Amino acid sequence: MEILDILIIGAGPIGLNCALEARKNNLSYLIIEKGTIVNSLYNYPLYMRFFSTAEKLEINEIPFISAAPKPGRQEALEYYQGIARQKKLNINLYEKVLNVSKREEIFEIKTSKSKYLAKNVIISTGFYDIPNLMNIPGEDLSKVQHYYTEPYPYAKQKIVVVGSSNSSVDAALETYRKGAEVTMIIRHSEISENVKYWVKPDIENRINEGSIKAHFNSELLEIKENSVIFKNEHGETQEIANDFVLAMTGYLPDFDFLKNSGIDLQGDCLNPVYNPETMESNISNLYLAGVVCGGKDTHLWFIENSRIHAEMIVRDILSK
Numbered sequence: 001m002e003i004l005d006i007l008i009i010g011a012g013p014i015g016l017n018c019a020l021e022a023r024k025n026n027l028s029y030l031i032i033e034k035g036t037i038v039n040s041l042y043n044y045p046l047y048m049r050f051f052s053t054a055e056k057l058e059i060n061e062i063p064f065i066s067a068a069p070k071p072g073r074q075e076a077l078e079y080y081q082g083i084a085r086q087k088k089l090n091i092n093l094y095e096k097v098l099n100v101s102k103r104e105e106i107f108e109i110k111t112s113k114s115k116y117l118a119k120n121v122i123i124s125t126g127f128y129d130i131p132n133l134m135n136i137p138g139e140d141l142s143k144v145q146h147y148y149t150e151p152y153p154y155a156k157q158k159i160v161v162v163g164s165s166n167s168s169v170d171a172a173l174e175t176y177r178k179g180a181e182v183t184m185i186i187r188h189s190e191i192s193e194n195v196k197y198w199v200k201p202d203i204e205n206r207i208n209e210g211s212i213k214a215h216f217n218s219e220l221l222e223i224k225e226n227s228v229i230f231k232n233e234h235g236e237t238q239e240i241a242n243d244f245v246l247a248m249t250g251y252l253p254d255f256d257f258l259k260n261s262g263i264d265l266q267g268d269c270l271n272p273v274y275n276p277e278t279m280e281s282n283i284s285n286l287y288l289a290g291v292v293c294g295g296k297d298t299h300l301w302f303i304e305n306s307r308i309h310a311e312m313i314v315r316d317i318l319s320k
Contacts, residue, residue: 004028006317007109007118009097011037013080013303014290014310015124017059019089021310024060025318030118031089032111034096038080040128041073045170046150048073051196056304059083100261102283120317123261124289124309125254127298132250134162138223144245151178157243160185160228162220164192168248169203175246176212183240184214185230194299220245253292261286271295278316279309285320287313 006022008015011033022029036042050057054066057076064071064079071079084091096112100121109116131146133139148167151174161172164186176182184207191203206212217233228242255270262283264273272295273282280287289309294300 001115001117002028003106004030004116004118006030006120006122006314007032007107007116008122008124009100009109010124010126010290010292011084011091011093012040012124012126012290013038013057013059014306015122016080016084016089017307017310018122018124018289018313019091020060020083020087021314023087023089025314027314027317029090030116031091032095032097032109032116033091033093034112036093037084037091038077040126041076041080043128043147043149044073045148045167045174046073047174048170049196050076051166052302052304059303059307059310097257100286102262102286105285107286120285120287122287122289122313123258123263123292125257125292127253127291127294128251130252130254131247132252134220134247134249136220136222138228139247141223141225141245143225143243144223144247146247146249148246148248151175151180154244155179157181158241159183159244159246160220160240160242161246161248163248163250164188164190164195165248165250166192166195166199168246169195169199171246171248172212173199173203173206176206182212183242184212185218185220185228186214186216187219189216250298252296252298255295258292263288265295267295269294269296271297277312279313280316285317287316289313 005027006029008018008031011031049070049072054064054071058064099110101108107118107121148171154175155178159175159180159182161184172182207214220230222229229239232238264282274288290306291301
């Protein structure tokens with residue numbers, strides 16, 4: 001069996017960048033991806049626009065041309081999948097990595113389809129696949145959605161949106177404009193300061209005028225077939241009629257996979273241990289790249305500030 005120089009887990013933007021950097025330095029590599037190329041972006045809301053401008057999303061100095069100041073989901077899919085296609089990157093799709101183990105100096109990687117050997121492994125799996133559950137009664141009902149794609153299914157429906165982040169605000173505004181009756185349940189006292197600056201005034205104005213109802217300092221307690229129960233800012237229990245719940249409560253890395261791979265997790269945010277100068281984890285020659293490095297703090301790393309990880313990792317591999 002061939003022993004690869006690098007096996008990369010995850011074909012997101014940072015995983016692709018790692019592959020490009022490996023090829024540039026004549027290192028053999030393979031990307032294993034459980035879904036499609038940039039699978040997380042594919043599952044973003046259909047009309048999502050990035051906070052960043054196009055040039056901050058570029059990888060390997062390949063220009064990202066966008067007609068709009070802020071590129072959207074489809075443009076990003078075209079850009080990243082276009083790179084994988086044009087550069088003929090070595091990628092196995094719809095293959096899930098099950099286990100990473102190290103024997104002496106070689107990693108054995110078992111997947112849903114095969115087994116691989118590699119001198120180095122890069123985990124760049126992101127965090128979009130595991131919803132951050134509320135763990136309340138009724139969360140498993142079919143009316144509860146942890147992923148939002150488009151507003152049309154919610155026309156003329158009573159919608160509860162949980163949260164105040166970008167995804168929550170986008171879902172609330174889009175469903176409201178397609179005729180939904182929208183109520184937001186928000187743990188904090190105001191809309192998140194991280195909401196895109198051109199969207200924040202819109203949601204605040206809709207709330208102030210009463211077009212979208214918002215309960216701040218509130219918590220969802222139970223979801224029923226035709227209603228939801230929540231605790232309002234006065235500590236009182238309140239029940240309102242409801243057809244759908246959009247639980248935009250965030251997402252988490254696959255911590256079990258990281259732990260099973262031997263990576264130490266520290267603190268309340270379960271931050272994986274790595275050398276910030278090389279991105280090497282506590283396991284020699286096992287590297288982390290991209291947003292997975294932040295643990296539960298998924299607002300720490302983005303495409304624009306983790307693009308450098310690929311170069312750092314390959315430089316360290318070549319130095320050994």
